Amino acid sequence: MPTDQPPEELDGADETLPMTVERLAESYRFDSEMARLLTQLEYQADGITLTAAENRPLPDRAIDATSPGLATVFESDASVVLITYDERSHRMVNPIETTLIGALAGAVRTDSSEETVPDGGTVGSNKKEQANRATTEDFDSLDFGVVTPHNAQRGALETALPATVTANTVEKYQGGERDVIAVSATVSDPEFARREEQFLLDPRRLLVAISRARLQTIIVCSTALFEVAPIDSDRLDDGPVWAQLFTQAVGRQAEPAWRGSLGEFIQQPAVAHATVPVAVYPSTISNHDTQ
Structure with a gap:
């Protein structure tokens, strides 16, 4: 129900922790593709080119993709x-994103013997040491986590996802990391997104969210988010960070590698919102210059 309250009060957004963006020129959490993306979005303006670990592909034995979309x-x-x-139409809780992320989490084999902690770290695990190796071929399970800006969506995700998957807000995930991270933007109502612009489109929150993964970051969002960006494509670089993220990662004239419906993506034609169009865009950032 519409209200004049500021967006932070609408969904109880967690702002108890200050947002910080790492300013290191070198990181071994993520690979060179993420380093190039972060350089374009944040570091390049300060004359910094971020460097990172060698590319580490996902191990086949830890993935069970049951549909062409997931594959x-x-x-x-x-x-x-x-x-x-x-x-x-969705604002603080988004069942479409919960369904998509549930399918993503279901395709990743996680280790039920590991004890997860709220910030995305793991107790009694050597995953961080493993991820620092150049090869991941011998992994038979992966850590999977979800980052969202909204407390209400965090609660919905926690209810829907396995206990081995950690879901938390961006603020709480600072310092945490996982092998695979899904980012749930949540908001699909463009008017609500405009009202939430200073919160949802805060570059610090998005940069923290997308840089938590060691191996792969999967960003789930409505195309409605891009409506708050300038319509003129020549001005997108000066627009909200979600639009910058899309164009920097996949290009301005990108075609999806897979297109279908939500029901087709998860291979459940009777699921709620089954006819909603879904598209998958793997990053092409390694194919173009950072300039």
């Missing part, structure tokens, strides 16, 4: 993948 996400060489959908 497109996990079998590409991209360490950054965007999943967009065309729907315009």
Whole structure:
């Protein structure tokens, strides 16, 4: 129900922790593709070119993609993948994104013997040491986490996802990391997105969210988010960070590697919102210059 309250009060957004963006010129959490994307979005303006670990592909034995859409996400060489959908009504809780992320989590084999902690770290695990190796071929399970800006969506995800998957807000995930991270943008109502612009489109929140993964970052968002960006494509670089993220990662004239419906993506034709159009865009950032 519409209200004049500021967006932060609408969904109880967690702002108890200050947002910080790492200013290191070198990181071994993520690979060179993510390093190039972060350089373009944040570091290049300060004359910094971020460097990172060698590219580490997802291990085949830890992935069980049961549909062509899921296979497109996990079998590409991209360490950054965007999943967009065309729907315009959700605000603080988004069942479409919960369904998509549930399917993503279901395709990743996780280790039920590991004890997860809220910030995305793992107790009693050597995953961080493993991820620092150049090869991941011997992995038979992966850590999977979800980052969202909204407390209400976090609660919905926690209810829907397995106990081995950690879902938390961007603020709480600072310092945390996982092998695979899904980012749930949540908002698909463009008017609500405009009202939330300073919160949802805060570059610091998005940069923290997308840089938590060691192997792959999957960004799930409505195409409605891009409506708050300038319509003139020549001015997109000066627009909201979600539009910058899309164009920097996949290009201005991108064609999806897979296109279909939500029901087709998860191979459940009777699921709620089954006819919502979904598209998968693996990053092409390694194919173009950072300039």
